[in-house]
Amino acid sequence: MDTNVELDKIDITGEAPLEEPARQYYFMAKARRHLEAQRERLGRPLTAAVTTFGCQMNARDSEKLVGILRLVGYEMIEEEDADFVIFNTCTVRDNANQRVYGRLGELKGYRRKNPNMKIALCGCMMQEPSVVEKIRGSYPFVNLLFGTHNIYKFAELLCTVFEQSDMVVDIWEDTNRIVEDLPVERKYPFKSGINIMFGCNNFCSYCIVPYVRGRERSREPKDILREIEALVADGVVEIMLLGQNVNSYGKNLDNPITFAQLLREVEKIEGLQRIRFMTSHPKDLSDELIQVMKESRKICRHLHLPVQAGSTKILSAMNRRYTKEQYLALAAKIRREIPDIALTTDIIVGFPGETDEDVEETIDIIRQVRYDNAFTFIYSRRTGTPAAAMEPVPEEQVKRNFDKVLKTVQTVAREQVARYQGQTMEVLVEEINENDASLVTGRLSNNTLVHFPGDASLIGQIVPVCLEECHGFYYMGRQV
Ligand code: 5AD
Numbered sequence: 001m002d003t004n005v006e007l008d009k010i011d012i013t014g015e016a017p018l019e020e021p022a023r024q025y026y027f028m029a030k031a032r033r034h035l036e037a038q039r040e041r042l043g044r045p046l047t048a049a050v051t052t053f054g055c056q057m058n059a060r061d062s063e064k065l066v067g068i069l070r071l072v073g074y075e076m077i078e079e080e081d082a083d084f085v086i087f088n089t090c091t092v093r094d095n096a097n098q099r100v101y102g103r104l105g106e107l108k109g110y111r112r113k114n115p116n117m118k119i120a121l122c123g124c125m126m127q128e129p130s131v132v133e134k135i136r137g138s139y140p141f142v143n144l145l146f147g148t149h150n151i152y153k154f155a156e157l158l159c160t161v162f163e164q165s166d167m168v169v170d171i172w173e174d175t176n177r178i179v180e181d182l183p184v185e186r187k188y189p190f191k192s193g194i195n196i197m198f199g200c201n202n203f204c205s206y207c208i209v210p211y212v213r214g215r216e217r218s219r220e221p222k223d224i225l226r227e228i229e230a231l232v233a234d235g236v237v238e239i240m241l242l243g244q245n246v247n248s249y250g251k252n253l254d255n256p257i258t259f260a261q262l263l264r265e266v267e268k269i270e271g272l273q274r275i276r277f278m279t280s281h282p283k284d285l286s287d288e289l290i291q292v293m294k295e296s297r298k299i300c301r302h303l304h305l306p307v308q309a310g311s312t313k314i315l316s317a318m319n320r321r322y323t324k325e326q327y328l329a330l331a332a333k334i335r336r337e338i339p340d341i342a343l344t345t346d347i348i349v350g351f352p353g354e355t356d357e358d359v360e361e362t363i364d365i366i367r368q369v370r371y372d373n374a375f376t377f378i379y380s381r382r383t384g385t386p387a388a389a390m391e392p393v394p395e396e397q398v399k400r401n402f403d404k405v406l407k408t409v410q411t412v413a414r415e416q417v418a419r420y421q422g423q424t425m426e427v428l429v430e431e432i433n434e435n436d437a438s439l440v441t442g443r444l445s446n447n448t449l450v451h452f453p454g455d456a457s458l459i460g461q462i463v464p465v466c467l468e469e470c471h472g473f474y475y476m477g478r479q480v
């Protein structure tokens with residue numbers, strides 16, 4: 001679709017239409033005029049930079065921001081001294097927040113050199129009233145703040161920023177609205193994330209996500225399938241279906257369908273080669289899903305199944321709604337049905353009330369499930385969550401236990417990943433290796449990284465590679 005021509009055809013002399021997405025296209029056309037005027041005034045093209053913090057959801061949201069910024073006429077660059085700088089923030093742990101404040105401080109310096117610069121903040125952090133207060137008070141040079149529920153309004157907000165000098169703040173508490181058909185610019189031509197649902201209803205007691213991302217809302221299957229078909233027609237071979245808890249997909253639709261049923265439909269799309277998804281809550285993982293994965297030729301041999309903790313006492317305090325035994329039984333069932341699957345997980349160390357004995361149970365789970373990888377986090381107190389009111393674990397104990405858990409993960413994962421040494425497996429090549437330009441980097445179906453000699457012509461292709469040497473979490477290989 002030649003969106004350039006279409007934008008120029010939009011009449012912006014009248015009132016903005018009320019329906020979406022037409023309203024946003026109107027504002028994109030308007031923003032483009034603003035930019036043309038600025039370009040003329042400054043005698044140079046205008047640049048924009050998007051910085052993403054946090055998860056795959058945010059990465060996908062940032063692609064939507066880039067889609068709009070490029071369409072209205074910005075040249076996208078990496079540097080934060082651009083004319084329009086936007087941080088798409090994360091607040092799942094406090095260190096993410098601290099990084100945003102640090103980077104904002106740096107921006108103040110750039111702003112002095114480029115008075116034309118506009119600064120915007122969006123994403124999960126902005127859904128916290130205390131953050132908005134702090135930015136209003138300590139960072140008054142910020143031009144625009146908006147949250148997770150109204151990201152679809154970005155073009156409209158951009159126009160407001162061009163038309164008023166005060167800080168523009170537009171944060172919604174919640175929404176049940178999903179706006180389809182806005183522009184997106186993918187980071188990779190051959191793979192893409194796709195939102196299938198937004199929000200989370202689980203309220204794990206440590207987690208801020210349900211407060212900042214709102215209640216669960218699923219997209220209509222037909223919209224998802226249409227989007228994937230268009231992506232495949234545009235060269236995408238691998239997709240990642242995204243949701244905070246994909247296993248409860250479809251429950252709140254007028255015509256409810258299960259996640260497994262959706263996967264069956266996605267599988268039928270011709271030309272699509274690999275299907276991934278994130279994240280699965282163990283309490284909702286159905287036998288139907290295991291069956292669909294087992295029978296599928298396209299669903300990747302990888303399941304991310306966050307356990308969070310090993311002790312049933314802590315799991316209960318976390319409001320995870322499964323016991324250690326139930327989790328272990330589920331993992332064993334998955335391994336039995338799909339023996340070549342890689343299981344990965346998230347683990348939190350230092351949740352309030354966690355003792356050394358509880359941590360031993362986490363270590364026991366790691367050894368029994370034999371994860372291929374695990375993201376290990378130190379518990380971070382999030383204001384407004386039930387766990388924030390609970391007694392914290394002494395820091396020294398948390399550090400000691402974190403190191404212990406990390407060591408166990410590394411030992412087990414190394415052995416797990418090495419299972420395929422010497423075998424030839426298919427690798428989807430993603431990029432030129434960051435450290436050695438004579439190598440390319442790609443992923444196995446089970447998500448393990450592989451580096452091997454090759455050039456840019458391989459990017460986006462699925463090629464057979466002999467896995468010659470396992471180095472912990474990745475392989476060095478040779479194309480065969
Ligand atoms: N502290 C530490 N880790 C957290 N996570 C979520 N909330 C917190 C918190 N308050 C972790 C969980 C989740 C992952 C995305 O982030 O492990 O699965």
Ligand code: SF4
Pocket residue numbers: 200201202203204207208209210244245281
């Ligand atoms: Fe947070 Fe739990 Fe929802 Fe995951 S399932 S986003 S950890 S509340």
